[in-house]
Structure formats: structure tokens, C-alpha cells
Amino acid sequence: MSFAHRVTATDGAARAGVLHTAHGTVQTPAFMPVGTAGTVKAMTADALRATGTQVLLANTYHLMLRPGAERVAALGGLHRLMDWPGPILTDSGGFQVMSLASLTQMDEGGVTFRSHLDGTPHRLTPERAVEIQHLLDATVSMVLDECTAYPATEEAARRSMERSMRWASRSRAAFVPRPGHGLFGIVQGGVHPGLRAASADALQQVGFDGYAVGGLAVGEGQAAMFGVLDCTLPLLPADRPRYLMGVGTPDDIVGAVARGIDLFDCVIPTRGGRTGRAYTSEGRLNLRNARHADDPRPLDPDCACPACIAHGRAYLHHLFKAGEMLGPMLLTWHNLHYFQSLMRILREAVAARRLADCAAALRAGWTARGGAAEEEG
Numbered sequence: 001m002s003f004a005h006r007v008t009a010t011d012g013a014a015r016a017g018v019l020h021t022a023h024g025t026v027q028t029p030a031f032m033p034v035g036t037a038g039t040v041k042a043m044t045a046d047a048l049r050a051t052g053t054q055v056l057l058a059n060t061y062h063l064m065l066r067p068g069a070e071r072v073a074a075l076g077g078l079h080r081l082m083d084w085p086g087p088i089l090t091d092s093g094g095f096q097v098m099s100l101a102s103l104t105q106m107d108e109g110g111v112t113f114r115s116h117l118d119g120t121p122h123r124l125t126p127e128r129a130v131e132i133q134h135l136l137d138a139t140v141s142m143v144l145d146e147c148t149a150y151p152a153t154e155e156a157a158r159r160s161m162e163r164s165m166r167w168a169s170r171s172r173a174a175f176v177p178r179p180g181h182g183l184f185g186i187v188q189g190g191v192h193p194g195l196r197a198a199s200a201d202a203l204q205q206v207g208f209d210g211y212a213v214g215g216l217a218v219g220e221g222q223a224a225m226f227g228v229l230d231c232t233l234p235l236l237p238a239d240r241p242r243y244l245m246g247v248g249t250p251d252d253i254v255g256a257v258a259r260g261i262d263l264f265d266c267v268i269p270t271r272g273g274r275t276g277r278a279y280t281s282e283g284r285l286n287l288r289n290a291r292h293a294d295d296p297r298p299l300d301p302d303c304a305c306p307a308c309i310a311h312g313r314a315y316l317h318h319l320f321k322a323g324e325m326l327g328p329m330l331l332t333w334h335n336l337h338y339f340q341s342l343m344r345i346l347r348e349a350v351a352a353r354r355l356a357d358c359a360a361a362l363r364a365g366w367t368a369r370g371g372a373a374e375e376e377g
Contacts (some may be wrong), residue, residue, distance in 0.1 A: 001020060001021065001022050001179055001182040002023055002180065003020065003022070003179075003180050003181060003209050004019075004020045005018070005019045005020070005028070005094065005180040005210070005239065005240060005241040005262065006018050006020070006180055006329075007238070007239070008111070008154070008351070009351040009353075011349070011350045011353045011354070011355045011356075012227060012258065012355070012356075013126065013233065013234075013258065013259050013260040014257050014258050014259070014260060014346075014350045014355050015028070015029070015260055015262060015350065016028065016029070016033060016350040016351050017241075017262065018114045018261070019055075019087075019241055019263075019338055020046070020176065020180070021067070021087045021089045021139045021140070021178070021180045021181070022179060022180025022181055023079065023085060023086050023088070024054075024086045024089055025054075025140045026054045026055045026089055027144060027347055028241065028261070028262040028264065028347070029052065029253075029257045029261060029262050029343055029346055029347060029350075030054055030055055030088060030263055030264070030343055031047065031053075031055040031160045031264045031265070031266075031339045031340060031342075031343050032055050032056055032263065032264065032265040033056055033265075033269070033270060033298040033336055033339075034041065034054070034056075034057050034059070034231065034267045035056045035057060035058045035059070035063050035082065035084075035088075035272060035353040036058075036059045036265065036267075037059065037062045037063065037066070038058060038063060038067075038078060038081060038122050039070075039082065040056065040270060040336075041270050041274065041328075041332065042270070042274065042325075042328050042329045042332040042333075043077060043270075043329075043332055043333065043336065045082060045083040045084050045110040047333055048084070048336070050333075050336070050337075050339035051305070051333065051336040051337040051356060052341070052343075052344065053340055054086060054087070054265075055087040055263075056082075056084055056086070056087075056088050056091060056357075057088070057089050057090070057091065057265040058078060058082075058088050058089075058090045058091075058136065058138070059090070059093070059096065060092055060093035060096075060132055060133055060136070060142075061091075061093035061095075061096035061097055061100070061101075062076070062092070062096065063090075063117050063132075063326075064093060064111075064122075064124075064132050065117055066117065066123075066295070068355075069077040069131075069132040069135040069136055069190045070135060070171040071135055072089045073135040073136070073137070074215060075137065078090075078136045078137055078138070079137060079139035081202075083367050084257075087139040087140065088095050088136075088137075088139050088140075089139065089140040089141075089142070089184075089243075089263075089365040090133045090136055090138035090140070090141060090142065091142050091245075092130075092133070092141075092142040092143060092145065092171075093124055093129055093132070093144070093323060094111070094124070094129070094144050094145050094146065094147055094321030095147045095246075097111050097113050097124055098146075099147070099149045099270075101113035101114060101122075102116070102119070102330065104121070104295055106146070106165070106167070107340070108269060109125055109365050110124050110126065110128070110144070110167075110212060110337055111123070111125075111371075114146075120339070121207055121364045124144065124268050125144070125170075126143065126168075126170040126171040126174060127170060127171070127174040128142040129143075129144040129171065129173050130143075130144075130175050131173040131174065133306040134175075134176055136290070138181070139180070139181060139182070140182050140183075140209075140210065141154075141181070141182070141183050141184070142163075142172035142181065142183075142184050142186065142212065143167060143168040143172070143185055143186055143208075144167050144171055145164040145167060145168065145188060145214060146160045146164045146167070146188075147214075147215065148160040148161065148164075148188055148189075148190050148215050150190065150191075150215070150219050151190075151219075151221055152190050152192070154192050154195070155193055157188075157189060157190035157192055158186065158189075158195055158359070159207040160190075160194075160281075161188040161189045161190075161195050161198070161199050164188045164199070164280070165187065165199060165202040165203065168185050168186065168202070168206060168208075169206050170210060171206065171238050172185075172207070181207075183208055183209055183210075183213065183253070183321045184208055184209060184210040184211060184212050184241075185203035185206065185208035185210075185211055186204070186211075186212045186214040186245070187199045187200050187203060187211060187212065187213050187214065187232055187236075187286045188214055188215050188292060189206070189215070191220055191224050191227070191228060191313055192272075193227075193231040193232075196228060196232045196235075196361070197229055197231070197232075197235055198344065199234055204237065205357060206316075206339060208240070209240065209241075209275075210240050210243060211237070211240055211242055211243070211262075212242075212244070212245050213228065213229065213232055213233075213242070213243070213244050213245065214245045214247070215244075215247045216228060216247060217245075217247045217248055217252075219264075219337070222251075222252060222255070224248055225247070225252070226255055226256075226259065229244070229256060229259045229261070230259060232330060233259055233260045233261070233278060235259075239265065241262045241263055242261050242262045242263070243254075243261070243262065243264075243266055244256050244261045244263070244324075245265065246265065246266055246372055247264055247265075247266055247282060248264070248266050248268065249266075250279060250338075250339070250342055250366070251363065251366070252360070253339075253342065253343075253345065254342075254345075254362060255359075257355070258348070258359065259345050266327035269332070269335035269336050270332050270335065270336070271341045272308065272329055272331070272335050273329075273331040273332025273333070273334070273335045273336075274328040274331075276288040276320045276327070276333065277331075278299050278316075278331055278334060278335060279335050279338045279339065280299055280300035280338060281300050281301075281302050281303075281338075281362075281365045281366075282300065282365055282366065282368065283365070283366040283367060283368075284366075285299065286330065286350060287313065287316050287317050287320050287327070288317070288320050288321065290318040291345030292314060292316070293314055293317050293318075294311040294314055295312060295314050295317075296312040296313070296314055297313055298311070298312060298313070298314065298371045300334070300338065301339070302333065303334065303337060303338060304332055304337070304361070305334045305337035305338075305374070306330065306333060306334075307330040307331060307334040308334060309332060311330065316331060318329060318370060338343075342362075345358060345362070346358065
């Protein structure tokens with residue numbers, strides 16, 4: 001099985017398609033739940049499959065520290081370890097190194113850091129990042145890039161982007177091609193259109209199996225993020241998958257799909273599930289709020305997840321107030337079910353060339369009952 005993305009329908013810039021990989025196919029646009037340490041928190045593999053999840057994201061930084069890439073390989077790879085035979089995308093670890101670890105040095109060769117777990121020293125280079133992902137048996141590996149700070153001057157963003165492009169070339173050289181496996185480059189450049197264009201061109205000169213847009217959802221705001229997508233996506237190859245890293249809310253996803261993004265990942269639905277935040281067709285709900293204590297209604301009347309079929313808002317509110325682990329489990333399942341249902345709705349809308357009407361209806365539902373603002377209440 002070769003690694004390939006086939007676009008089956010378009011609606012303006014939006015695309016629906018099929019990503020073919022060594023570990024199965026993915027209908028795009030698709031959302032990848034985040035399995036930080038080889039598990040999507042509060043979810044079994046069977047539960048993930050029941051939500052409609054097709055592909056997962058796993059975290060290279062956390063897995064290299066614990067249990068270790070070589071150990072995962074000796075145990076048969078991440079797919080076997082997680083009971084997830086489907087596709088897995090792994091990040092390169094660069095973001096976590098620079099946000100979680102004690103960074104001691106970054107130079108042209110790579111980054112030297114101390115683990116946030118026990119302070120042990122480690123060295124991550126583009127070559128080692130690719131090797132770790134190979135040991136994990138990632139379906140899709142990512143190049144190591146420098147995570148540009150936000151805000152950054154144009155000159156600082158340029159230096160960071162150019163280093164990332166050099167690292168991308170080294171990552172490509174280190175990647176071992178296997179049928180159905182791919183390596184993605186990452187477009188950087190901050191919020192500067194000229195730098196994004198230069199980055200997109202540099203990556204295509206090297207050649208990758210897919211292209212990610214990185215360095216967003218770091219505080220720039222939705223309008224700036226969409227502006228970067230508007231100037232970047234037309235410059236990327238139409239026959240390769242496009243991945244928006246670390247995004248986002250349902251509204252972010254709808255806007256990015258309209259601009260031509262195929263793959264998403266974000267911790268929002270799982271983190272929300274652990275903290276009492278529900279995403280529904282009527283907007284966001286905070287299950288910790290007292291207004292839900294006597295409410296027998298399901299979270300979402302349009303949802304077929306276990307939380308909505310078997311329980312009401314009052315019970316879920318009780319579970320969170322009582323500190324019962326079942327609350328985060330049920331709400332995480334619901335949120336992932338909602339996100340996967342959203343992706344299915346968007347795929348169908350693109351195929352029917354009705355994405356604009358679909359997006360308007362979704363946004364109207366999120367705001368009709370004031371749910372979108374409840375978590376601040």
C-alpha cells in the first residue's frame with residue numbers, strides 16, 4: 001500500500017478525500033485525538049473506535065522519555081502496544097522540548113534538554129527525532145522544527161523558519177521510506193506571509209508526503225490564523241494532505257476546512273472532558289455549573305454517545321461535583337463523539353457542495369441558546 005491522498009470532492013477551497021496508508025484509510029477532513037503517552041486519556045481503544053475515530057496522534061517527546069522508543073519497538077511497536085492497528089501520526093517532540101523540558105541549549109545541530117520527569121539530560125536532533133518515530137512505527141512522522149515564539153519580530157521569525165527548513169532537509173534524509181508510511185514537512189514563518197511563502201517553497205524543494213502548517217494556535221487569534229492559512233494553503237501541492245497542527249475549537253475547524261485543511265489534532269475535546277466542558281450542537285456547556293443540577297435532559301439531543309443516551313445533565317453534574325472518575329470518562333467520550341460527528345458532517349457537506357450553508361447552520365446552533373458563552377458563567 002502506497003502512501004497517497006486522493007481528493008474526491010471539492011467545494012471552493014474545501015476538500016474531501018481519502019488518505020491511504022499502511023495502517024488503513026482515513027476519510028478526510030479528519031480529527032486526530034491526542035494520545036500523549038500512548039493513550040487518549042480516559043478512553044479505551046474500543047471506545048475510540050466507537051466514536052468514529054480513524055487516526056490518532058501520539059507524542060514523541062513523552063514516549064521517548066517513558067517507556068522509551070527502543071522499548072516500544074521491542075514490544076512490537078506503538079500500534080500493538082495501544083491496541084490501535086489504525087494509522088498513528090507522531091509529532092517530532094520539538095514543541096514539548098521547548099515548552100515542557102528544561103532547555104539547556106539549542107544550536108544548529110539540535111536541542112539539548114533535561115526531562116521534565118527526572119531532570120535527566122537528552123539530545124534531540126532531526127535525525128534522532130525521525131529515528132524515534134521509526135522505532136514507534138508511526139504511520140506519519142513529522143520533521144523536527146524550531147517552535148517560533150509568539151509574538152516574534154519578522155527577523156526573529158525568519159531565523160527560526162530558516163533553521164526549521166534546514167532541519168526539515170536533514171529529517172528527510174534520515175527518514176527510511178516504507179510502503180504506506182509518510183513524512184510531513186512543517187510550514188513555519190509566524191504571521192508573516194512572505195516567510196510562510198518562503199517556507200512552503202523550501203519544503204517543496206525537498207519534497208514531502210504531506211505538509212503541515214505549524215506555529216499557530218499560540219495566541220495570534222483566529223483572524224490571524226485564518227489569514228496565515230489563506231496565504232499559505234494555495235502554495236501547497238493539491239495532491240498532498242494538509243495538516244493544521246494543534247487546532248482547535250469546532251469553529252476553528254469549520255473555518256480551516258473551508259480553507260482546505262485535511263487533518264487536525266487538538267487536546268480541546270479530551271481536556272474539556274476532564275474539566276467538565278462539553279461541546280454540543282448547542283454550544284459549550286460547563287457541567288460544573290449549578291444550573292445543571294436538576295436538569296434531566298441529555299447533553300445533546302442529537303448525540304448517540306453513551307453519556308447522552310443513558311444519562312442526563314444532572315447526573316453528569318453530580319459526577320463532577322463528587323469527583324467521580326466516571327464523569328471525565330463519559331464527557332471525554334461525548335466530546336470525541338461530537339468532534340468526529342462534526343468531521344463527518346463537514347465531509348458530507350463538501351461532497352454535496354453545501355459547506356457554506358452547513359457552516360452557517362452549525363454556528364447558528366452554537367449560539368442559539370447561549371451555550372457558547374456558558375463556560376465563562
